[in-house]
Amino acid sequence: MMASPTATESETKRSTTVRAGEASGDRIRLSVYDMLIGLVYTPRTFFYRETLDGEALRASLSRTLLNFPMVSGRMKKDPDGRLSVLCDDSGVRFIETHASEPMPDHGPHHTAKKGINRYLSQVNPLQVVDGDTPLFTVKLTHMKGGGSVLGVSMNHAVADGSAYMRFMESWSKEHRGLGYPAPGHDRGIIDALAAPVAGDARPDNDHFTVTKRGRKSAYVARILLSSIAKVTTMVTTRFTAAELATMKDAAMADLAGTERWVSTNDALTAHLWKVLGALRDRPDTSMEKLGLLADFRAFGGGAVPDGYWGNTVTNTRPGMPAAELRARPLGEVAMAVRAGYAENTEEKIRQETAFLCAEYEAGRLKRILPTMTLDKFENTIVINNWSKLPFYSLDFGAGTPFWYDVPALPTPWTVLIAPTPADEPGGRDVHMAVPRALVQTLQKQSWTDRFHCYADSGEASALTFGSPKAGG
DSSP, X not given: OOOOOOHHHHHHOEXXXXXXXXXXXXXXXXXXXXXXXXXXXXXXXXXXXXXXXXXXXXXXXXXXXXXXXXXXXXXXXXXXXXXXXXXXXXXXXXXXXXXXXXXXXXXXXXXXXXXXXXXXXXXXXXXXXXXXXXXXXXEEEEXXXXXXXXXXXXXXTTOOHHHHHHHHHHHHHHHTTOOOOOOBOOTHHHHHHHGGGXXXXXXXXXXXXXXXXXXXXXXXXHHHHHHHHTOEEEEEEEEOHHHHHHHHHHHHHHTTTTTOOOOHHHXXXXXXXXXXXXXXXXXXXXXXXXXXXXXXXXXXTTSSOTTBOSOOEEEEOOEEEHHHHHHSOHHHHHHHHHHHHHTOOHHHXXXXXXXXXXXXXXXXXXXXXXXXXXXXXXXXXXXXXXXXXXXXXXXXXXXXXXXXXXXXXXXXXXXXXXXXXXXXXXXXXXXXXXXGGGXXXXXXXXXXXXXXXXXXXXXXXXXXXXXXXXXX
């Protein structure tokens, strides 16, 4: 639920519609990956020490929309039931307001998750199709005494996380008069992926489940109930660049003499999997799965150009018994992570796309869910690694953000890995959704020590609880 504005905010709120000033009139049909994600909105907030210029932001946003016509368009249903975006330049909502409170000192020690909705302009996803509902909203909040919060929300059906940030980065560069590559919106690229294998496409897929009638609705209801009942708590902690270097060195030492190699992100992901697996404390023989989200533009053999703007996310799920996960050294677990990402071959992506296209033609796409999503309440920890996204390079004329945040996640065992700000480069801020019942356990120093066992003595970042604590 959106937080009620204060009297000061209500009196000074200014709502406008920002348009590009020209409309192509194109009707871009969504791909199977776009439709698979649904019509939810993904909100993000960026905190600036200096005050942003709202008028200049609206002007640069208008210019940016010329290259991103889908962002200022509207969602429509085609006669055959498929969804499209009509690029009619109906515009995006831009709210500018002033808060009666000073800028909080946000960071991993004090996240913005509690009350974050006050910085966002909310949209009802049920009113998106065939309505005059913007696919992108902006809320610019100026804090008392200086500083601004830029809250943005984009419909997930038009862009995944990488494409979303490509738009934000383009807007930032447009604002500063810098050039940037034009995006590609041709969804035919996705359909073309399936063509070479359509004739021998498999009738099933390892990473997607065609749910029985009613099961997807039951799952969505469970998510909504989890959100209302606040069954999860967000836990945030920062891993410094030095700590990560020590962690990677430890993983590589485990692999000495094998000629195998892992990255820093492989080592961190493996470490989080091991620690969260220990926290779950499941029976030794229980299979522990790790859901790895990945952008398949990097694996498609060039079939999907880097400039393609839309949803291109796939997943894999490496796994091992709980006892094995606890016992294997970090380097070996990191290799399992690396092997999991390596499953995303061009052939795998083509087969997956062909499967989704066939399910769409059969009228079953609405019943499909990623298997890892269904299993988040049971045996899967999901990792979404955003560490290479440019959260902290968004300069709109007043410097870069000092903090970036997202609302609390309603489903347990979901992990977001983000980069750290410019003043602490090379680290990772990790946001984890865990069951509230485990909060008291996590408050013990021993768990901070587990997460930060590779930090120098006394330099470990505390675990911060950014949403209501159990019993609170």
